[in-house]
Amino acid sequence: MNRVIKFSIVILAAVFLSAFYPAREEKLVVIDPGHGGADAGARLDEIAEKDLTLAIAEKLQKFNSDTRIKIVLSRNTDHLKTLKERVEEINLLKPDLLISLHVSTHENVNEQGIQATVCANKDYESVSSVVAENLVASFPDAFEKQPVQAGNYFILRNLDSPGVLLNMGYLSNEHDRAYLSSEAGQNEIANTIVTAIQKSL
Template sequence: MKTKIKFLAVFCWAIFGFMAFKPLDKKLVLIDAGHGGDDFGASLNGLQEKTIVETIAKKIKAQNKNENLEIVLLREGDHFMELSERVSIINNLNPNLVISLHINSSPNINKNGVEAYISSNKTFYNQSKTNAEVLVDKVAGNYFSKSEVKEAPFYILKNSNCPALTLEVGYLSNVNDRNYITSEKGQDEIAAKILDAIK
């Protein structure tokens, strides 16, 4: 009897130990809300890119109910961050994907839609491009126009040691895009679509 109890105790301990120390296969996605502090980004009539992208980033994190997906916000709060500081955090965390979130602007008020940029860095090129294409397609949906994924020598894209992309979710200079990306409904939907694309 004592032997059975001892065996059960050892067996339970082994199972508990395995479960407690088994590494979780979580996907880590870092959302980099662009600009911040004195760096407003695109601005028009009191609307500022830094505020819009921070709001969307927070909604992405708040809406995430997927236990296998962890969302980390690189900038929480309205403060300036050097690009080198952002990259240092990214490379220390080593996420599965970085999404640098931005809003576009153009002198041409008819220009609109969702755009994405990736680095020409061959190490993560295919993963970055695949993620960018899926995100552009999902976020655009039936509302935004969408363009091909482009290459750009942006600092964060060039220096992140992981798949990374810049996602421009609409144009502040275009009235239809602006009305959508500054509305509660539009921001909720953009956040939900980004989550759907990276799940």
Template sequence: MKSLLKIIIIAVALLSLSFVSNENKDFVVVIDAGHGGKDFGAKHTTFLEKELVSAISQKIAKINTDKNVKIYFTRTSDEFIELQKRVEMINEIKPNLLLSLHVNQNKNTETNGFEAYVSDKNSNFEKSEELAKKLVTLFENQTPLKNRGVKKGMLYVLKKTEAPAIAFEIGFITNEKDRSYVCNEQGQTQIAQSILDFVNTIKN
């Protein structure tokens, strides 16, 4: 009789535990700040892509207060990490979404706006494309930058990540208007907040 009671207590405990974990199921996002260390990425005068995307990542970490959204970062300092290593980290985390952050450059200083890249070699290509469309629409509504749409890209992290994956090029460092927004503290905060708003709309 005693052992039966024990079994019942354990069963109830397990049941309530599984209920709690279902209730608090995290939505997991990996933010991949592009480049780092010796790899500067795009640059214009003293502005470096690796620093801009790092600053935006840090703001995302600081602003996120949603306990059901768990955010991991492939890098939190100015270090060079091989793409293969990044993918290994991402696939170990098994996120709901990978968002790789970049800033663009072009010889034509008039070229401006943001664009999202997805890869048809990604195992979750269709989901990636669906999410990327939501991302660019939200950015079109919430930021002053121009929407250049969703494009297909062959980036290594997009192809190899075993989860929906988007590379997001947030404006052109070579365009004056984009640069003043992306390099500005207020602009970076708005970008970080918009990314979190996007995550909030897709997490359910």
């Protein structure tokens, strides 16, 4: 058989097989626990946003049993890292997805719930929006779910990959605070986010 024909057959066979057996490449997800070090973020009494975001991020990494998905954290300890440093490091990793974790406080104690924000007018806006919708939808009904919004946060604006900023609740609200500051509540939130990641990638 002519070498060119042989070569063509090999290529055709590879294309045919790859259609049925797509490569199971590993997806990289960066979880960004908001704030850290001198920047405590939102605070209520002894509860600080920087501690909650790190605790939930660590659980989330531990709970991920999907071998197709690798989760890394943008910080593993309580130290200050600027937004510029964070986004530069994240962009070097070229992740398939970034989720930045935050909590808030509000002067209205009734303000509560989960809210996901994506950056408008970015290349990855539609992918990010699908992940954001999945994240919010995955939370139990005990959480008030706010519509996905577009926002101009530094980290999302400067990111070279799909990204969602997730506000996991309000420290000023009794219901949210109980969830966010308890071991069981943190486990539930972390598991919910892992499920949404697995569904999205």
